[in-house]
Amino acid sequence: xxxxxxxxxxxxxxxxxxxxxxxxxxxxxxxxxxxxxxxxxxxxxxxxxxxxxxxxxxxxxxxxxxxxxxxxxxxxxxxxxxxxxxxxxxxxxxxxxxxxxxxxxxxxxxxxxxxxxxxxxxxxxxxxxxxxxxxxxxxxxxxxxxxxxxxxxxxxxxxxxxxxxxxxxxxxxxxxxxxxxxxxxxxxxxxxxxxxxxxxxxxxxxxxxxxxxxxxxxxxxxxxxxxxxxxxxxxxxx
Ligand SMILES: [Zn+2]
Ligand SMILES: [Zn+2]
Numbered sequence: 304x305x306x307x308x309x310x311x312x313x314x315x316x317x318x319x320x321x322x323x324x325x326x327x328x329x330x331x332x333x334x335x336x337x338x339x340x341x342x343x344x345x346x347x348x349x350x351x352x353x354x355x356x357x358x359x360x361x362x363x364x365x366x367x368x369x370x371x372x373x374x375x376x377x378x379x380x381x382x383x384x385x386x387x388x389x390x391x392x393x394x395x396x397x398x399x400x401x402x403x404x405x406x407x408x409x410x411x412x413x414x415x416x417x418x419x420x421x422x423x424x425x426x427x428x429x430x431x432x433x434x435x436x437x438x439x440x441x442x443x444x445x446x447x448x449x450x451x452x453x454x455x456x457x458x459x460x461x462x463x464x465x466x467x468x469x470x471x472x473x474x475x476x477x478x479x480x481x482x483x484x485x486x487x488x489x490x491x492x493x494x495x496x497x498x499x500x501x502x503x504x505x506x507x508x509x510x511x512x513x514x515x516x517x518x519x520x521x522x523x524x525x526x527x528x529x530x531x532x533x534x535x536x537x538x539x540x541x
Contacts, residue, residue: 321406322393331397332396335390344386344541345417354514355381357541367482378506378521378532381514382424383539384417391538395509396433399447405446409535411454414507418459424533429464430456433508433520434493438474451537452507461505467496468520482513489519500528511536 318327320336327333335343349358353368353376364373387390398513418424432448440446449465456463472492477485506520511534521532 321397321403322390334352334394334409339390342388343390344388345420346383346386353380355511355539357386357539376521377525378514378517378534380423380533381511381517381536382404382421382534383511383536384414387510387538387540393449396510398450399443399509402444404445404450407450408454409415410449412458413475414451414455414535414537415458418455418535421535424505424535426531427461427505427533428502429462430459430461430505430507431468431520433470433506433525434470437472438473441459448508451509455507455535464504467498469494469536477512477515482515485513485515486518489515492519493523495523495527495529497527499524501530503531504529504533506532506534508534508536510538510540512540522541 318331319325319333320327322339322340323336325336325338327336331337337498346355346357349361349363350356351358351368352363353373354365356365356367358365364370368376387395394406394410397403412500427537430452432446432452433478435443435446435448452463452465455461470492471494474492479486480488504524506517508517511517514534517534521529521534524532
């Protein structure tokens with residue numbers, strides 16, 4: 304039973320859906336309305352075995368990961384909880400740029416539930432968020448990937464490790480860069496400490512686009528002796 308106080312609070316502060324701005328019904332939990340929530344899609348089953356990109360026509364690997372190219376990548380597997388559609392975009396935007404940090408708890412919990420689907424991501428020693436450059440961290444006040452990773456670990460029982468990987472170059476925005484330029488842009492952007500030696504690491508980030516950021520992290524971790532690097536993101540750009 305809801306108390307009169309909760310009802311009064313609902314009247315004063317009606318909650319709205321983060322994606323379509325429709326008012327949520329009393330007792331509807333949010334952050335999305337019952338129209339928007341079912342529109343969130345999971346990737347697969349037709350995805351690239353290495354990078355997780357959607358393969359509508361099937362096949363084992365995408366063009367970029369095919370054949371001898373598979374082994375060149377330091378990040379051996381990338382998987383994502385959801386496809387980056389309008390509803391997921393709205394949630395990420397709200398918690399990344401509008402300060403709705405509490406959404407990270409919700410989304411990290413969702414990630415832990417989806418993670419259970421991926422056997423290929425098992426055997427993890429440490430979960431590590433993709434770090435922000437200190438300058439960006441000061442400007443934003445928090446690292447969105449770290450908030451996701453915290454909630455993810457609380458709900459999955461995996462071990463969070465937030466030191467040992469730093470972003471030493473404040474890389475320029477990748478939006479205007481092509482795939483090759485993104486990989487170059489990220490190649491020396493990160494640095495890992497000796498404590499990662501021999502560890503199997505799962506990187507956490509909000510969105511995987513080309514996987515260049517994850518590959519940059521993986522390169523640094525492998526250079527420092529990590530045994531394996533995999534990645535799990537909240538969303539996958541199709
Ligand atoms: Zn909605
Ligand atoms: Zn691929």
